[in-house]
Amino acid sequence: MTDIASRIDTSRPHTARIWNYWTGGKDNYPVDREAGDRIRQLHPGIGSYAKADRLFLGRAVRYLAEEQGIRQFLDIGTGLPSADNTHEVAQRVAPDARVVYVDNDPLVLAHARALLVGTPEGRTDYLDADLRNVDEILAAAAKTLDFSQPVALMLLGVVIFVEDDEESYTLVRRLMDALAPGSHLVLSHTVTHPDMPDVDEAVAFWNEHGTPKLTQRTPAAVTRYFDGLELLDPGVVTCSAWRPETPAEPVAMYGGVARK
Template identity: 85%
Template sequence: MTDDIRSRIDTSRPHTARIWNYWTGGKDHYPVDREAGDRIRALHPGIGDYARADRLFLGRAVRHLAAEAGVRQFLDIGTGLPSADNTHEVAQRVAPESRVVYVDNDPLVLAHARALLVGTPEGSTDYLDADLRDVDTILERAARTLDLSRPVVLMLLGVVIFVEDDEESYDIVRRLMDALPSGSHLVLSHTITSPAMPDVDAAVAFWNEHGTPRLTQRTPDQVARYFDGLKLLDPGVVSCSHWRPEGDELPAEVAMYAGVGHKP
């Protein structure tokens, strides 16, 4: 870990990426993150299930797009801390020649990326230190690894929740998709607010008071708007646990909604 990255890691306040890692059984978190994670889980006992459901959704979506749609390039923005079955692992298990670029601006993510995000010899895996809002920089630097004239899967799992302004968040997604050619896909998940799930709102309110960065919830209809102009794959924008679940039983609904859209 470089001195620059080490100096950017704040262990005095809980951080969402580290709490997410804690909930999914990882090891990259600090006492302050575990304490906040436990308090949020006390407000909303199912919150850990959301993290796991989102990770499983990632696997199902990437496998489908690599195996069935034949896409071989993935731009994963808001990577989070590496864990089991990261995007490149899932994609390259299906197609070893897949090329994956990760983007994150969390210093702890960057500290682990070089060691953990290593792909197959046939493919390519790279990572960028950039903010979601810096669309031009992301596209310019991603083009060193990805051929942006060929289809790309843009992955935005649980990351646009950090853009508080609605119109700014839609504009970011639109600009990214506009830069990608026909045949590309958007894979997006987002925490929702719903009258049926008041404990989620309470957990998010606690987080926004004590943690960093702040989260913004949106309604299912607002989440669906990110896919405007795209052809939604069945079953549309749903609880991520309900997006093409594997097995005979339908999993419980979680307040993390997701969808996969195809660019005509």
Template identity: 90%
Template sequence: MTDIASRIDTSRPHTARIWNYWTGGKDNYPVDREAGDRIRDLHPGIGEYAKADRLFLGRAVRHLAEQEGIRQFLDIGTGLPSADNTHEVAQRVAPDARVVYVDNDPLVLAHARALLVGTPEGRTDYLDADLRDADAILAAASKTLDLSQPVALMLLGVVIFIEDDEESYAIVRRLMDALAPGSYLVLSHTVTHPDMPDVDAAVAFWNEHGTPKLTQRTPTAVARYFDGLELLPPGVVSCSAWRPETPSADVAMYAGVGRK
């Protein structure tokens, strides 16, 4: 734990902690709250994006567990534990579901060990790894998940940290290529959109002051992550518009679910 603590930088705002602040969590520092408030000044709706993305996660996992029979989830870029984490949603439907979380944030690691505890019938595990280390992630995840059977690959708000487009597409393809037919990709991504110029300003502020830096992509570029997959309706849309329980305004986080 001492080694983990030494890796936590409280002098600069960090994405996972700001996200935690916006969603009402307490695992953040004054520097994160200050940056979060400044970003919210630039784009008042930004906090709703975080909540909408979290609700999308719940709807997608619940659909895959209930309607598609998925019992294995590989959640990369987990973020700080919150209400209705992937294993909680999945194991509520299927107590025997298995979930592997992956993140490289030391604060996430510190909390994951205490909070990500699943049902007796299922299993949860946590890997301290970077999205770019696809082969290492797959090798370690195979100790908990049976990769010869369908897996839901969860990439919510994480490929935004891969600046190079082709590298980001290659990483997602590498991960999906290793999964069995019948597997799913669940992905969300911050977008740049002509109708939402304040989002660009907020991201520019973040990239100047925070860490790690974010890369926005167009909705069309986000859809490319699903090339070769069968997209579930309604396709790649604002995450608030993906099978919502109640109608809500679009946000600049686009998402989709695709089947291999």
């Protein structure tokens, strides 16, 4: 834990902690709240993006566990624990579900070890690894997950941190190639959109002052992550419009679910 604490930088705002602040969490610092408030001034609706992304996660995991019988989840770019984390949603449907979380943020890991406790019937593990280290992730996750059986790969708001387009597509493809038929990809991504110009300004502010830097992509570019897979209805849409229980305002966070 001492090693983890030494890696936590409280002098600069950090994405996971700002996300936590926007969703009402307490695992953040004054520097994160200051940056979060400044970004919200530039784009007042930004806080709703974090909530929409979390609700999208819940709906997608519940659908996969209930309707598709998925019992294994590989969640890369976990973020700070919040309400209805992947294992909580999955194990509420299927207590024997197995979940492996992957993140390289020291604060996320510190809280994950303390808070993300699964059911006795299932299993929940955590890996300290970067999305780019595909082989390392797969080797370590194989100690918990059976890759001969379907797995749901969760990539919510994480490929935005891979600046190079081709590298980001290759990483997703390599991960999906390692999974069995019947596996699913759940992915969300911040977009640049002509109807939401203030988002671009907020992202520019973040990239100047915060860490790590993020890359926006167009909805069409986000759709490309699902190439070669069977994209489920309603396709790649604003996260708030992916099978919502009630209608909600669109956000500049797009997502989709696809089957291998």
